[in-house]
Amino acid sequence: MTLTDMRDGFAQALLEEGERNEAIVALAADTVKRISRFAERFPGRAFNVGIAEQNLVGIAAGMALCGRVPVVSSIGTFMSMRCYEQVRNDVGYQKANVKIVATECGVSQGSLGITHMAVEDMGIMRCIPNVTVVAPADPYQAYLATKAILQQDGAAYMRFGSEPTRRIYENGARFELGRVNILRRGGAEVALVAVGAMVEVALQAATLLSEDGVAAWVADVHTLKPLDAKAIGELARSVRQMLTLEEHVVTGGLGSAVTEVVAAESGGCTIRRLGLPDEYLPVGSRQELLDYCGLTAEKVRASALAAIRE
Amino acid sequence: MKRGQSGVRLEDQARNVRRLIMEMAGLADKSHAVAALSEVDILVALYGSVMRHDPTNPQWPERDRFILSKGHGAEGLYATLAWAGYYDPSELQTYKRYGSKFAGHPNRLAVPGVEASTGALGHGLSLGVGMALAARYAARPYRVFVLMGDGELNEGQVWEAAMTAAHFHVENLVGIVDRNGLQNDGACGSILGNEPLEEKWRSFGWECRTVDGHDVQALSKTMAGVPFRPGKPSMVLANTIKGRGVSFLENRYELHYAAYSPEQVARALTELSGGSKEGVAR
Numbered sequence: 001m002t003l004t005d006m007r008d009g010f011a012q013a014l015l016e017e018g019e020r021n022e023a024i025v026a027l028a029a030d031t032v033k034r035i036s037r038f039a040e041r042f043p044g045r046a047f048n049v050g051i052a053e054q055n056l057v058g059i060a061a062g063m064a065l066c067g068r069v070p071v072v073s074s075i076g077t078f079m080s081m082r083c084y085e086q087v088r089n090d091v092g093y094q095k096a097n098v099k100i101v102a103t104e105c106g107v108s109q110g111s112l113g114i115t116h117m118a119v120e121d122m123g124i125m126r127c128i129p130n131v132t133v134v135a136p137a138d139p140y141q142a143y144l145a146t147k148a149i150l151q152q153d154g155a156a157y158m159r160f161g162s163e164p165t166r167r168i169y170e171n172g173a174r175f176e177l178g179r180v181n182i183l184r185r186g187g188a189e190v191a192l193v194a195v196g197a198m199v200e201v202a203l204q205a206a207t208l209l210s211e212d213g214v215a216a217w218v219a220d221v222h223t224l225k226p227l228d229a230k231a232i233g234e235l236a237r238s239v240r241q242m243l244t245l246e247e248h249v250v251t252g253g254l255g256s257a258v259t260e261v262v263a264a265e266s267g268g269c270t271i272r273r274l275g276l277p278d279e280y281l282p283v284g285s286r287q288e289l290l291d292y293c294g295l296t297a298e299k300v301r302a303s304a305l306a307a308i309r310e
Numbered sequence: 311m312k313r314g315q316s317g318v319r320l321e322d323q324a325r326n327v328r329r330l331i332m333e334m335a336g337l338a339d340k341s342h343a344v345a346a347l348s349e350v351d352i353l354v355a356l357y358g359s360v361m362r363h364d365p366t367n368p369q370w371p372e373r374d375r376f377i378l379s380k381g382h383g384a385e386g387l388y389a390t391l392a393w394a395g396y397y398d399p400s401e402l403q404t405y406k407r408y409g410s411k412f413a414g415h416p417n418r419l420a421v422p423g424v425e426a427s428t429g430a431l432g433h434g435l436s437l438g439v440g441m442a443l444a445a446r447y448a449a450r451p452y453r454v455f456v457l458m459g460d461g462e463l464n465e466g467q468v469w470e471a472a473m474t475a476a477h478f479h480v481e482n483l484v485g486i487v488d489r490n491g492l493q494n495d496g497a498c499g500s501i502l503g504n505e506p507l508e509e510k511w512r513s514f515g516w517e518c519r520t521v522d523g524h525d526v527q528a529l530s531k532t533m534a535g536v537p538f539r540p541g542k543p544s545m546v547l548a549n550t551i552k553g554r555g556v557s558f559l560e561n562r563y564e565l566h567y568a569a570y571s572p573e574q575v576a577r578a579l580t581e582l583s584g585g586s587k588e589g590v591a592r
Contacts, residue, residue, distance in 0.1 A: 044446075050477075052467075054436070054466075059474065061437055063443060085430055086436075089427065
């Protein structure tokens with residue numbers, strides 16, 4: 001299977017699941033490109049409700065309460081914050097089987113400025129009961145994750161960026177919601193625990209660290225909720241240092257979730273949370289902003305080495 | 311107690327529903343009783359006459375749906391559903407107590423017959439649009455009725471949903487505004503003017519009717535005719551009085567969320583004693 005980016009993986013899976021399950025409908029908020037392949041194939045099952053994300057989520061919840069399986073998709077910042085109360089009250093609280101797919105997340109639209117950066121979304125969505133929170137690492141995992149959330153009875157929030165992402169997973173790779181993938185086994189020194197597109201950076205950093213004689217673990221935590229506390233706890237007991245990597249503020253997201261688990265279980269290792277700082281970022285390309293935040297492979301390598309030598 | 315069957319005048323049944331509301335108000339620390347009293351005749355018309363529903367089978371797929379978008383009117387909905395036969399009125403004695411099904415705002419997963427969990431204003435019409443659109447895939451299209459407060463119309467999401475319903479020609483959707491003219495802080499017109507309401511809804515693509523919101527027969531007759539125009543959503547502007555039926559509660563915006571003494575409850579029940587006393591929550 002050839003997939004160009006995360007959105008492509010999502011679109012392909014939505015199309016396939018749409019063939020399989022006629023209850024699936026797709027909705028957009030003047031953002032129809034995200035569901036356009038589905039809409040072309042199933043015009044009677046696609047709705048563009050205009051620039052109105054609160055209404056979008058409410059309509060989807062209403063459809064879900066009447067047996068449909070709605071997929072809503074829009075730009076991440078609007079798909080998470082503009083409609084947060086609707087996700088909480090209409091989706092989570094009412095157990096409405098709605099799948100929310102947030103695109104352009106993280107700093108992938110950094111040159112558009114703060115209003116277009118969805119960098120708090122995983123943290124806030126994690127607070128809502130009954131909502132699975134997932135962030136795929138590559139286009140194929142986006143495909144697998146889309147299938148998984150569509151086949152699971154329950155609400156989900158899936159987020160990814162807009163940049164083309166290198167394939168990490170081969171066709172036929174396994175994916176299970178709530179189950180960490182250990183991509184690289186390492187020694188007792190350090191583990192790089194990443195979510196979403198930061199998994200690729202973690203793998204690159206691990207390669208660089210091997211040149212320094214450090215065998216780093218790399219774990220892909222694609223599902224932030226429910227969190228695989230068992231795997232993270234085991235990893236925390238296996239290493240002295242753990243670095244979390246996320247294209248998200250360090251408050252509330254992966255770093256917070258991992259720290260909660262490790263602190264609660266007295267895992268023993270030290271945790272450094274790499275992510276976006278508690279400030280409004282400057283304007284810049286994704287790569288420039290990742291560099292600013294210390295989220296490039298080279299900077300992650302340096303952070304890991306500093307942690308080890310501490 | 312007759313549960314919505316023929317033989318008892320709906321007006322008398324509305325009085326019994328009001329009695330249930332005041333009894334609940336007496337059980338709770340504070341309540342939105344005046345908002346509930348405002349909507350009673352609309353609910354009795356819907357559940358007693360207009361809607362296709364079956365209290366013995368609340369999940370009947372082809373039932374008409376009702377959404378109380380003004381979720382603070384929960385007491386009115388709880389009392390109406392009890393009267394209609396979804397559960398015994400005695401269950402309402404737990405109203406707002408620890409672990410009760412009956413919170414101050416309705417939870418669809420707890421209370422039989424409640425179709426949507428509401429309480430944050432402005433959500434209901436979008437939920438209704440979604441439910442009404444989903445009906446297009448049903449074997450027999452059902453209708454969706456959404457009751458909003460006039461204060462609630464301050465919320466922008468209402469108007470997003472209003473545009474969407476018209477755009478998608480959702481003709482099986484019926485909006486109802488409980489137009490009592492009062493909201494938390496005072497008269498609607500003094501807080502955030504919403505008139506001319508009929509013209510507003512018309513301009514948003516809805517077909518409107520204005521009706522006396524305390525005339526059960528007029529409400530029933532009006533809503534029996536939906537959609538008012540094929541291809542359009544229908545809007546019923548129901549002119550009401552907040553606190554209707556209890557003289558000392560009528561038109562008192564400051565009682566929007568209020569505590570009631572046993573004496574006030576007894577006095578209210580005396581005023582409402584004209585109908586059958588069967589089935590109230592004792």
